Every structure is written in structure tokens, then in C-alpha cells.
Amino acid sequence: MAEPHNPVQDDEPLLVADHLGKNYGRLIACRDVSFALYPGEVLAIVGESGSGKSTLLQLLSAQLAPSAGRVSYRMRDGVLRDLAALGEAERRFLFRTDWGYVHQDPAQGLRMAVSAGANVGERLMAVGWNHYGRIRDTASSWLERVEIDTARIDDAPRTYSGGMRQRLQIARNLVTEPRLVFMDEPTGGLDVSVQARLLDLMRNLVSELGLAAIVVTHDLAVARLLSHRVMVMKGGRVIETGLTDQVLDDPREPYTQLLVSSILPA
């Protein structure tokens, strides 16, 4: 039963990767990746360091230009658009409102020296909110939602613990109600006890908001808890893909079998 909630079924894909590849000279970081992500669906990309999973995440989130293939995204008007062909304004719109990006290190996704409330409110101001009271109220209700004591709203995140920072980063990302969130090892830098709470929180938020998410992780337990589908990467290629519990309980490829059998029992 420790499975992610089922996604809302929707027949039009939100994001489509089409024969995506990236190489640096002769070094191939990522090769021939194709898949479609649907609204409300959570996809985990697993593999060890150097497998190409982080490169893939950067390609998918338009932070890196592909050497081959393309990524298309269904804009709010329902039209599927090639990310490489978007204008600057459209791209900014995606980053500010329709997408979230949760970094492994919260310091990369937060402004560490300004207050928690301002960290959350900033995304709202970027989409045109200008009423201070409403911004503060919304920020405060999001802090509550991610289980941060609202008495800490005026404190800067550098005074926060690692788990609180990560929860604040999530609030900052979700406040604009994005449709797609990219997560890069979201529990990577946290203590095990803090991880469980964060995972449960993310799992509930993703299902309540009907978010689609692409989660890069080397931790198969994170993939099992959060994702509906998993892609296993090795040497820049996707070597196995399918329903998360199917891939983890009945792995077919030698490398996936090795990954699954390498988990230490607690």
C-alpha cells in the first residue's frame, strides 16, 4: 500500500520527449530518450551517478539544449509546443508559474538571506500579485501546508534546519500551482528521519494538487513511494521502463536486477 496515489486520467500528454540526446564532443551523456508524461503522473528516473539522469532532467526542463531530438510541452492553451522554439517570455512564464524545480540543495532554490515569507511571496509577485496582505496570507498558509511554524515566517531560511529548508523550497515552488514539478534528488541531503516525513508530505501534495512530476533519484525507496512509473538509466540510455512496482518487484534487465538486489535491508 505504500504506493503513490493514482493519477487523474487524462488522455493528452503534458510533456513529450522525442529521441532526446546530449553529447559533449564524443562523450555521450544521454541518448535516444523518448517518453510521454501525462497530467498527474509521477515519473522517477533512477540510476547511479554518471548514468545521465541529471543531464536528462536538465534537458527536460529546458535548462540545457539537446544535441538531438526535442522536448514538447502542452501550454495552458492546450497546444503542444517545442521548448526550443519558445520565445523568452513564454519560457519565463513556464519557469515562474507552470513549472516548479526542487533542487537537492535548498540553498540553490531559495534565497537564503531573505525571509521565508518573501521566498514564497516572490513567486507570486513574479506572476503579478501586488497586494501585500494577500501575498503574506498565502505565504503563511503555504508554510502551514508544508508543516513550518508560521511564527518563523519572518526568519531567513539560513536559520532553518535542512528538512525545513527543503519544505520551504517545496512551498516556494508550489505556491503558483504549477502543473509540472521537476525534482532533483529531493531527499538527498536529509537525515533518514526527516526523509520519511518529507516524502509523505510530497506524496500527499502531489496527489491533492494533481501535479505531474519528474523525480530524479538514486534511491529506489523514494521512487517506490512517489512515482507511478520509473525509467532506469545506465550509460546515458534508458534500459528499462514501466510501472514502478513492476520494475522494482520483477526487474528484467541485468542492471536493474543488480540495483534492486543491492538495497540493504533495514
Next chain:
Amino acid sequence: MTAMIDITNAEKTFTMHLQGGVELPVVRGVSFHVEPGECVALSGPSGAGKSSILKMIFGNYRCDAGRIGIRHRGAVIDLATAEPRQVLSVRRSTIGYVSQFLRAVPRVATIDVVAEPLIANGSARAEARAQAGALLRRLNIPERLWALPPSTFSGGEQQRVNIAHGFISDLPILLLDEPTASLDAANRAVVVELIEEKKRQGVAMAAIVHDDEIRHLIADRIVDVTSFAAAA
């Protein structure tokens, strides 16, 4: 067809790449069907492939050959070839699975673990929790434990939480893997009663039950899994 589950010549082999690519045939030629309101028990010794068959019906194990027809929202879908999204849809509105072991998210309260399938299907939290409480009470889990995560419970208590989680939804197909294995007589009787109620509601069930007495009580038909033995 009226059958809820209709399996034809399903086949499963594990290839163990870490053991030099050894092939482990599990089952072959699996064919049986389950009608609405019927409980079919799979019988056979340990290792005969009973659990593997249930897992194939749930889409947890891949099916190498054959067909697993499931009646889903008025049409028949072949789970052996279905896309991940279709399997998820089947699990949301058609097939429930009560496994032998509870696998819950750490630190989530028992009452929420049990209420979760209803909430995921759109019920209000308060209503879902009320139903979860009623079911836990029936399964003799005292109310003082409901706020605790089930990982702190005894084996039998965990199994009852698992049963409550599996039985709370109104799904037309239920797969039961040893639902009474670590329960005492009183709680076994409750489970038998719950299964009877599901039958009256027209739920189709496939069950693995080692206890002869319980199997006799719940099974309408028995499918002998040894006839699907794949060992060459």
C-alpha cells in the same frame, strides 16, 4: 463474457541475470476464470506459483505470454499487454489486492493508512476516516491504536490493518494472498464474514488460503495450480 477475470495460457519465467542467467520457470498455461460474486481459491504447495499468479493479475509481475482479461469499466482489458497508465486505472477502479505483508509509509497513522484508498478515489477525509474506523473496530483493532503508525503493531494487527485497507473500497475484483495467515480464530471469522459480504455485493475474488477449514468456508471453486507447473 461475464467473467471478471479470464486468464488464458498465461506464462511466467524469471531470468536471474545475477546468477548466470539461470531461467526459473514459474507457471505455464495458466487458464481459469472468476465470475462476479464468486471466490476461487488457488491451491498447491508452496512454490507452485500461486502468489505469482495473483501478482500477474494485479500487474505487479509481468506476464511473458498469454492473456489476462479483466472486466474494467464495462470493457475487457488485457493486463498482459496493458500500458502502465491502464494498469493504474484498473487498480484504481477495478482490482484490489490484499498482500500478506503490510507495506505502509513510515509515520502515517493507521486510520489514515486504511482511509487512503477512499480518499484517493475522491471521498471526503472525514467520511473516509469514519468508514476506516468502523472497519478497524470490526477487525478488533482498539481505537487507542488508530493514531499510531502500524509499523509498531504485532504481525496479526498489521495484517488486520492490511485487510481493512484492502476491503474498504468497493472494487469489483479482490485478490487475497493469505488473508488469514497470522490471525486468531475470532479474527479469522471476521474475515470470512467480510468475504461473504463482498460475495453478496457481486465482487469476484481469487484467494490463496492454506488453512483447509477457511478455504472450505470461502471458496466456491478450487483451481489446482500444480497443473500449471512450468518446471521442465
